[in-house]
Amino acid sequence: MSSLLTRRFFLGSSLGATAALLVSTALPRMAMAAGAGGRLVVANDSEPRQLNPAIAASNGVFFIASKVIETLGQATFEGVKPLLAASWAGGEDGLSITFRLRDGIKWHDGKPFTSEDVAFSAMEVWKPLQNIGRELFANLEKVETPSPDTAVFRFSKPTPLQLIENALPVVSSVLPKHLYEGTDIAANPANSALVGTGPFTFAEYKPGQYYLLKKNPDYWQKGQPLLDEIVFQVLPDRAAAASSLEAGEVQLACFSAVPLSDLDRIKSVDGLEVVTKGYEDLTYQLTVEINHRTKELQDLKVRQAIAFAIDRKFVLDTIFLGYGTIATGPVPESAKTFYTADVTRYDFDTDKANALLDEAGYKKGADGVRFKLRLLPAPYFNETKQFGDYLRQALSKIGIDATIVSNDSAGHQKAVYTDHAFDLAIAPTVFRADPAISTTILVRSGIPDGVPFSNQGGYKNAALDQIIDEALVTLDPAKRVALYQDFQRKVTEDLPLINVVDWTFTSVASTAVKNIANTPRWAVSSWADTELDG
Amino acid sequence: MPVLRLISRRLLTSIPVLVIVIAGTFFLLNAASGDAVDAYLGSIGGGSATLAAELRAQYGLDGSAWARLGFYLGQLAQGDLGYSVALNRPIGAVIWERLPPTLWLMGSAVALSFLLGSSLGIVAGRRPGSLADRLLSTGSLALYSVPSFWLGLVLSILFAVKLRWFPVSGLETIASGKTGLARASDIGWHLALPVAALGMIYLALFLRMMRAGMAEVWGEDYVLAARARGLSERRITLNHVARNALLPLITMLGLQAAGMLGGSVVIESVFAIPGFGRLAQEAVAGRDSALLMGIILTSALLVIAANLLVDLAYGLLDPRVGSGAGGRDA
Numbered sequence: 001m002s003s004l005l006t007r008r009f010f011l012g013s014s015l016g017a018t019a020a021l022l023v024s025t026a027l028p029r030m031a032m033a034a035g036a037g038g039r040l041v042v043a044n045d046s047e048p049r050q051l052n053p054a055i056a057a058s059n060g061v062f063f064i065a066s067k068v069i070e071t072l073g074q075a076t077f078e079g080v081k082p083l084l085a086a087s088w089a090g091g092e093d094g095l096s097i098t099f100r101l102r103d104g105i106k107w108h109d110g111k112p113f114t115s116e117d118v119a120f121s122a123m124e125v126w127k128p129l130q131n132i133g134r135e136l137f138a139n140l141e142k143v144e145t146p147s148p149d150t151a152v153f154r155f156s157k158p159t160p161l162q163l164i165e166n167a168l169p170v171v172s173s174v175l176p177k178h179l180y181e182g183t184d185i186a187a188n189p190a191n192s193a194l195v196g197t198g199p200f201t202f203a204e205y206k207p208g209q210y211y212l213l214k215k216n217p218d219y220w221q222k223g224q225p226l227l228d229e230i231v232f233q234v235l236p237d238r239a240a241a242a243s244s245l246e247a248g249e250v251q252l253a254c255f256s257a258v259p260l261s262d263l264d265r266i267k268s269v270d271g272l273e274v275v276t277k278g279y280e281d282l283t284y285q286l287t288v289e290i291n292h293r294t295k296e297l298q299d300l301k302v303r304q305a306i307a308f309a310i311d312r313k314f315v316l317d318t319i320f321l322g323y324g325t326i327a328t329g330p331v332p333e334s335a336k337t338f339y340t341a342d343v344t345r346y347d348f349d350t351d352k353a354n355a356l357l358d359e360a361g362y363k364k365g366a367d368g369v370r371f372k373l374r375l376l377p378a379p380y381f382n383e384t385k386q387f388g389d390y391l392r393q394a395l396s397k398i399g400i401d402a403t404i405v406s407n408d409s410a411g412h413q414k415a416v417y418t419d420h421a422f423d424l425a426i427a428p429t430v431f432r433a434d435p436a437i438s439t440t441i442l443v444r445s446g447i448p449d450g451v452p453f454s455n456q457g458g459y460k461n462a463a464l465d466q467i468i469d470e471a472l473v474t475l476d477p478a479k480r481v482a483l484y485q486d487f488q489r490k491v492t493e494d495l496p497l498i499n500v501v502d503w504t505f506t507s508v509a510s511t512a513v514k515n516i517a518n519t520p521r522w523a524v525s526s527w528a529d530t531e532l533d534g
Numbered sequence: 535m536p537v538l539r540l541i542s543r544r545l546l547t548s549i550p551v552l553v554i555v556i557a558g559t560f561f562l563l564n565a566a567s568g569d570a571v572d573a574y575l576g577s578i579g580g581g582s583a584t585l586a587a588e589l590r591a592q593y594g595l596d597g598s599a600w601a602r603l604g605f606y607l608g609q610l611a612q613g614d615l616g617y618s619v620a621l622n623r624p625i626g627a628v629i630w631e632r633l634p635p636t637l638w639l640m641g642s643a644v645a646l647s648f649l650l651g652s653s654l655g656i657v658a659g660r661r662p663g664s665l666a667d668r669l670l671s672t673g674s675l676a677l678y679s680v681p682s683f684w685l686g687l688v689l690s691i692l693f694a695v696k697l698r699w700f701p702v703s704g705l706e707t708i709a710s711g712k713t714g715l716a717r718a719s720d721i722g723w724h725l726a727l728p729v730a731a732l733g734m735i736y737l738a739l740f741l742r743m744m745r746a747g748m749a750e751v752w753g754e755d756y757v758l759a760a761r762a763r764g765l766s767e768r769r770i771t772l773n774h775v776a777r778n779a780l781l782p783l784i785t786m787l788g789l790q791a792a793g794m795l796g797g798s799v800v801i802e803s804v805f806a807i808p809g810f811g812r813l814a815q816e817a818v819a820g821r822d823s824a825l826l827m828g829i830i831l832t833s834a835l836l837v838i839a840a841n842l843l844v845d846l847a848y849g850l851l852d853p854r855v856g857s858g859a860g861g862r863d864a
Contacts, residue, residue: 047816049622057578058577058579060577203709207628207632208631210704212708233703236815240703247698247701247702407567409568409573410570410573410576413575452579452581
């Protein structure tokens, strides 16, 4: 009798427990279907060491910070448009830019946002501390604040408005002066518990688990944001990100968190879609970096032979599964203002490559090898590593025996950008909306040792240097564009590096998430108009 | 107090071990090209040479290897684990924060594998060669040969993605505001699959050890004597055979503590649990030597503690082994 009782009790309670489990799994989904507002859960594969976008202008930081801290201008498909600034104008001489700021904006702690904040951010943070601002604002002398809604940037050398404008979405995150003034900026607690003017306020960070952002009820754009909360769930494992999406626990994964090879399967899951738009201004370039200290690679014919030996179409189709475009030069096609197709092309041709190497005097030995090289693929993306394997095979077909040297990220940075212990390296360089930002640095001579993603191959070309320097101070936008088109021609002619494929990221999203990918830097934009419905 | 003497002797003898572990780790990491600043700059898409130099100076990465090791050991002597470059936080705090999830995960997995493994081992070892034995033995062999990450993925796909009985990942429901018992059950629900994935592998190990131990003991004289005394089969199995076969399992338990720590790196990744294993992975990826050394040091202490506990338990179970002070105290 007693055993019967316990058995019945056990059965009953386990049924009850199962029912409770079912109810609790159903709950989050029901809450989602409520329509307006709601919580958007996003997969996030990294935890930056600090979240301040004014200090570290990087996608990993922007991904979270751009919802809290705003920039002066934002990227749209029609070019850079005002955000914190209402408008801007450059002086005739190129020595000043005047920003008119929006009225009535408040920081999340209630203090008013003024031109003082902009001046402080520019002079105390962007120029001395930021990884990109250090170069870009090198000639910024001071920022005047004649009124609370006006900030005048004064430069010591003519600075093109087009360049600063293109850079605004990346470099111009404004910090609250009242929280940073007189403190050690790099160690300020607000670098993690962000205080900004954006549509979401920073609510909570649990290391290893999540970042929680909450709706800013006093946001200056009326009626926004549309979401109540955004949760960035830390999911470093790609398989975990994919299964969380499939299980409906996560509604959005950006920056190709789901591997390309899984996209076909994910596409077929009900309620999920693969989005390839929204990253147009975050184009990555699969680049073969060349060490010009290596005797063989100093010969243009050898560099041309390598360029001819790469089947770009094959690389695009098999490694990138078609998600990308064939690169023609150092500016990607997605940068419509600057791109030109009128450059020297290197269409796949092994015979030509072999002929060029013969001409250069590197005959094949008895073993079919002309010479040996060290090849260092960057460890950051699967695609760069896979391309390393492909390039090794492609080079072996033209008699170049490449040895792959694999490093982790610290080892790769040091080997290529400090020690120059490479012959060829494969880099995922970034095109940031304007060639002057992080593109010309790849070929400009005289870069000191130890600068990541720069010309560490020791390439020198006076004509190219001159174009780069002239473009930096050319104010007329049309002339600037012409100079950069010339830049593309010179680079493809002399091949200081070889561009192979331009690619951006993909997102996987629940079909319930609306208004996604509506700007060319969407993943790192404010998400003020992003919506969630059943 | 022999127990206290055992503990203090163990801790004293472990100090040289720890110093060797620290120095070894330090020079191994130092031998690799690049440092935490290289890894950091790579992760934010670059920066200038002056920025790199400033960061190196700030984190004391610019001196010679010996100077840095000396500085680190000096810090350690004061009970300070240092500062993490990759996470930009004090290492002591980070470790303190990440340890509980791993201890829960490992503790539950050890308990599951030991209790279930030894019980099933008794069932299998009771009649070696029987159907139950053959089923359990084959099943455990299959389990044992499966890598834990694969088992984790399979459990995750089946029970979390397809059936949706359990959450796919995480330690607890995000920002749920739950406290007390509700939070504990929430964490338990999240840990169910990872504990199963981690524990299953070791379950097989314990099952097989128990079975083998029992199979060996069946023929011993004292078992025959017990039979002759007319004791029930149940009592012989549990009190005479299983009890003696259990001892090697206890030894194994201590050895497994280290292995579990390694296994939990993988499981924590698959299930996105913010534990110690994943922290180690982040430390390696960020080339954060101070953080990694803090982790290794803590792990070494954990393993030492686990073995100490095992020794104490051994002394209780088998008075002949004792605690070094002789059996007379037991």
